Amino acid sequence: MSILVLADLHEGQLAGATAHVVAAAQAIGGDIDVLVAGEGVQAAAEAAAKLDGVSKVRVADNAAYAHQLAEPMGALLVELAGDYTHVLASASTTGKNVLPRLAALKDVSQLSDVIGVESADTFLRPIYAGNAIATVKSDDALKVITIRTTGFDAVGTSGSATTEAVDFVADNAQSSFVKQELAQSDRPELGGAKVVISGGRGMGNGENFKLLDGIADKLGAAIGASRAAVDAGFVPNDMQVGQTGKIVAPELYIAVGISGAIQHLAGMKDSKVIVAINKDEEAPIFQVADYGLVGDLFEILPELESKL
Amino acid sequence: MKILVAVKRVIDYNVKIRVKADHSDVDLTNVKMAMNPFCEIAVEEAVRLKEKGVATEVVAVTVGPKAAQEQLRTALALGADRAIHIETDERVESLAVAKLLAKVVDEEQPGLVILGKQAIDTDNNQTGQMLAALTNLPQGTFASEVAVDGDKVNVTREIDGGLQTVALTLPAIVTTDLRLNEPRYAKLPDIMKAKKKPLDVKTSADYGVEVASKVTLLKVESPAERKGGIKVASVDELIDKLKNEAKVL
Ligand SMILES: Cc1cc2nc3c(=O)[nH]c(=O)nc-3n(C[C@H](O)[C@H](O)[C@H](O)COP(=O)(O)OP(=O)(O)OC[C@H]3O[C@@H](n4cnc5c(N)ncnc54)[C@H](O)[C@@H]3O)c2cc1C
Numbered sequence: 430m431s432i433l434v435l436a437d438l439h440e441g442q443l444a445g446a447t448a449h450v451v452a453a454a455q456a457i458g459g460d461i462d463v464l465v466a467g468e469g470v471q472a473a474a475e476a477a478a479k480l481d482g483v484s485k486v487r488v489a490d491n492a493a494y495a496h497q498l499a500e501p502m503g504a505l506l507v508e509l510a511g512d513y514t515h516v517l518a519s520a521s522t523t524g525k526n527v528l529p530r531l532a533a534l535k536d537v538s539q540l541s542d543v544i545g546v547e548s549a550d551t552f553l554r555p556i557y558a559g560n561a562i563a564t565v566k567s568d569d570a571l572k573v574i575t576i577r578t579t580g581f582d583a584v585g586t587s588g589s590a591t592t593e594a595v596d597f598v599a600d601n602a603q604s605s606f607v608k609q610e611l612a613q614s615d616r617p618e619l620g621g622a623k624v625v626i627s628g629g630r631g632m633g634n635g636e637n638f639k640l641l642d643g644i645a646d647k648l649g650a651a652i653g654a655s656r657a658a659v660d661a662g663f664v665p666n667d668m669q670v671g672q673t674g675k676i677v678a679p680e681l682y683i684a685v686g687i688s689g690a691i692q693h694l695a696g697m698k699d700s701k702v703i704v705a706i707n708k709d710e711e712a713p714i715f716q717v718a719d720y721g722l723v724g725d726l727f728e729i730l731p732e733l734e735s736k737l
Numbered sequence: 738m739k740i741l742v743a744v745k746r747v748i749d750y751n752v753k754i755r756v757k758a759d760h761s762d763v764d765l766t767n768v769k770m771a772m773n774p775f776c777e778i779a780v781e782e783a784v785r786l787k788e789k790g791v792a793t794e795v796v797a798v799t800v801g802p803k804a805a806q807e808q809l810r811t812a813l814a815l816g817a818d819r820a821i822h823i824e825t826d827e828r829v830e831s832l833a834v835a836k837l838l839a840k841v842v843d844e845e846q847p848g849l850v851i852l853g854k855q856a857i858d859t860d861n862n863q864t865g866q867m868l869a870a871l872t873n874l875p876q877g878t879f880a881s882e883v884a885v886d887g888d889k890v891n892v893t894r895e896i897d898g899g900l901q902t903v904a905l906t907l908p909a910i911v912t913t914d915l916r917l918n919e920p921r922y923a924k925l926p927d928i929m930k931a932k933k934k935p936l937d938v939k940t941s942a943d944y945g946v947e948v949a950s951k952v953t954l955l956k957v958e959s960p961a962e963r964k965g966g967i968k969v970a971s972v973d974e975l976i977d978k979l980k981n982e983a984k985v986l
Contacts, residue, residue, distance in 0.1 A: 439898060498903065499866065499876050522896040526878050529831070529866035538832050538952045541861045551955065556859055557754045561763050561957050568951040603875035603909075607891060607902040620897075624985075648986075656915065666881070666895045666916060672860070673915060675897075681985040691753060698963055702983045704975065710968075719966035720978050732972045737986075 430459025430549055433487075433509060435518035435527070436477050438467050438497065440611065443476035445621045446519035448583035453576045454517055455482045455584065456546035462487055462513075463590070466505055468495035474592055481584040489595040496606045497523050501599035503530030508597045510535060510571060514549070520575040520676075528575055537569035544580030553580075558672040558695035578620060579678035579699060612665050619668070622651035624681045625697070627670055628663070629655035631686020631707065631726055635663040640727070641685065643734040653677065653697075655687045671696035686726050689714025706730075738848035738885075738907075740783040740792045743838055744776040744812050746805040747858045760956045772808040775853025777815075778913040781920040782883060783851050784816035791885045792849070794818050798841055800834050802826050806936065813931035814923035820936040825948060831859075833941070833948040835867035840944040842872050847908060849890065854879050854912040865912035875905040879914040 432454040437444035447463065454461045461482050465474040466489040474488045487509065493501045502523075510516055510531060518524030520542045532539035544562075545553030551566045552574065619625060626641050626648070638652070645652050653670040654663065670677055672695040682700035687693060689705070689712055697703070698717055705718035708725050715721040722729060748754060749769040757764045772780075786792040797812035798821040799805045809820040823837050842850060855862035869876035877883070877892025881900065884891045885907070893902045895914045923931075941948050969975045979986045 496901070499869070499878070503870055522879060522894075525862050526866065526876075529863040530870035530876075532863070533832060533835055533867035533870040536832075538830050538950050539861070539863050539867075540952070541859075541863060555960070556957070557748070557763060558857060558860065559960060560754050561756050562960050563957050564955040566953045566955055568953070603906050604877075605904045607904050609896075609899065609901045611898040660916060665899060666914075667897060667899050672857070673855070681979070681983075692750070698960075702979070702985050703963075703966075704979070715968070716965045717963045719983065720975055721966065721968045722972070722975050723968060729972060733975070736972055736976055 430457065430514045431512060432457060432459050432461050432515040432517060433513040434461060434463045435506065435516070435524065436463050436465045436473060437519050437521050437523060438470065438473055441467065441469055441473060443473040445583065445618060446521055446578045447477065448480055449578035449581045450517050450519045450576045451480050451482055452581040452584045453543065453546060456581065457515060457549050459514070460484050464489065464509065466494040466502060467497060468492050478590040478592055479586040479588050481586065481588045483588055483590040486590050486592040487595050488592055489597065491598050493598050493601065496609070497527065498601065498604050498606060499526045499530060500604050501601045502527040503534065504599035505597060506531040507534045509595070513571070515572045515574065517574050517576055520577050524575045528573055532573040535571050535573070537571050537573055538567060539573045540565060540567060541575050542577045543574050544577045558691050559698065560691065577676055579676055612667050616645060617649065617651045619651045619653055619670070619675045619677055623679050624648045624650035625653050625677050625679045626650045626683040626685065627653035627655065627687060628658055628685050629687030630657035630661065632658060632663060638664055640730040644730065644737065647734065647737045655693050684714050685730065687714055688712045689717065738792050739794045739796060739845060740786060741796050741798060741842065741845055741847040741850045742779045742783045742812065742817065743850070743852040743864070744780065744797055744799050744808050745773045745853070745856045746770055746799065746801050746808045747773045747856050750774055750857055756957050756959045760958055762954065762957050770804070772811050773853050773856045775855060775913050777920040778915070778917050779851040779853050780812045780815050780817060781918045782913060785918065786885065787816065796821065796845060796847070798838065799823070800825060800829055800837050809936055810931050811923060813934040814928045815921065819934055822936060822938045823941060824938055825941055827948055829948050830950040830952060831861045831863040832867055833946060833950060835864050835871055836946045837941060837944055838868050839871040840946060849908060850910045852912050854914055865910050869910040874908055874910050876910045877903055877905055878912045880911050881914050881916045883911055883917065
């Protein structure tokens with residue numbers, strides 16, 4: 430078996446997700462190559478070469494792949510896929526954007542959001558917002574798979590893979606990059622943080638999210654939100670946790686003023702320890718919380734911050 | 738410009754599903770069904786583009802069982818002009834749906850195709866991207882804003898780190914994210930009118946598409962249930978538990 434992993438990039442650097450996808454590739458077994466595609470990605474390629482278990486890093490460093498637009502990235506994967514039995518990417522917005530194009534052009538199905546590997550052709554994936562887990566077997570010659578990173582522990586970084594340039598340049602007259610607004614934050618990435626504290630509609634407004642800052646600082650936590658908080662404009666969309674936002678599984682998840690709709694639970698119920706702070710003792714979030722504190726968040730948060 | 742919108746009949750988003758006792762699948766008997774929420778957003782966007790004079794006709798299409806005509810009627814009540822039902826009782830995977838939609842695109846020649854980014858049953862998030870690849874059209878996925886500008890469309894996309902805007906040549910494929918718009922409710926007179934709007938029924942054989950997939954569903958299980966824990970009485974007790982019992986602080 431031979432597996433190609435599409436590396437995730439964040440502002441040109443290798444994103445943490447890739448080490449989890451390589452772990453999934455190891456669970457499948459076989460030779461593992463990583464594809465780093467973008468513009469000015471030498472540093473990312475070097476970082477990928479250090480991931481344990483990787484034999485070769487293939488580097489497509491060209492303006493054609495800047496911002497990893499779907500059309501040229503799909504064409505690049507189609508060009509390279511012939512050498513492999515499996516192509517994997519993380520279930521990030523890039524993986525989700527690009528991989529189905531490869532699958533369609535190779536006339537194979539895609540398995541999305543895989544959380545477990547039973548064998549080289551049989552995988553586990555959540556369906557219905559994680560309320561059921563399906564075991565699926567693919568008889569396609571090429572397996573195209575996105576990996577939910579919370580399902581696999583990251584591999585280490587003591588590897589020394591070779592790197593090799595990819596010459597193929599995709600033409601693309603159909604799509605072009607206009608602009609990007611990335612949220613700037615000194616906090617850890619939501620997906621990789623050990624502690625996540627999320628606010629919901631109960632926070633009342635965006636200004637009140639500052640009440641979470643001090644606690645997040647003390648705990649080294651990332652800050653998340655429910656869809657209601659994002660829709661109301663309290664915080665930007667990239668903070669949304671849930672079925673259609675980020676999937677997180679930290680050591681500690683603190684839900685503040687969040688009722689616990691199934692779509693929110695889908696994004697955090699695999700956290701090791703869950704704390705819920707809510708003034709409504711009947712809120713469904715308490716059904717999944719290890720520790721529930723019933724009360725007004727505007728009193729509880731300042732007290733928590735001062736006592737931590 | 739004509740807009741094609743794809744809609745899917747799925748379990749209502751408020752319903753908590755159960756797994757069948759024999760683990761063959763989830764149990765959908767007597768479960769409330771509805772239009773996939775992301776598809777509602779797709780229909781709404783198409784209808785708004787028509788109301789703005791950008792689009793001249795909105796065609797809704799679904800692949801699914803006979804009962805999926807209810808969702809097409811909903812799309813018609815929300816403002817679509819006509820509908821195409823590709824009827825099948827089989828479990829149709831995203832790839833086959835994309836192949837069928839590609840045939841419809843070929844026939845209808847829309848300027849824009851709008852789909853939901855994912856269906857809340859399989860949570861696949863594939864069909865729009867596959868359709869774009871098969872029709873060799875550009876894609877703007879997870880859209881939170883769609884602005885048609887001459888022979889181009891600017892799509893603002895919700896990506897992991899924030900927002901990204903891409904410009905696509907038309908025709909193009911767009912998939913909707915939650916914040917693209919807030920779908921309207923169908924009014925009673927529109928629901929009555931929708932019953933008279935044209936609805937064509939086809940089969941996958943009419944399009945010469947083989948829907949069988951090489952992926953087999955071996956079993957479906959409930960996820961490990963989380964047991965509810967305890968209520969603590971104070972912040973002090975919470976901190977004590979997190980430190981000494983859960984050992985996460
Ligand atoms: C297709 C689809 C996809 C979705 N995807 C997601 C998703 O990815 N993520 C997501 O989160 N949601 C998602 N949702 C939305 C979801 O169904 C809920 O509407 C949402 O999670 C509710 O957010 P909330 O808990 O913040 O708000 P609410 O349900 O309004 O809950 C607010 C809570 O705050 C509490 N509260 C209020 N004031 C205080 C106070 N002073 N002190 C303490 N507690 C207080 C209230 O008791 C209440 O429990 C999706 C919905 C659909 C249809």
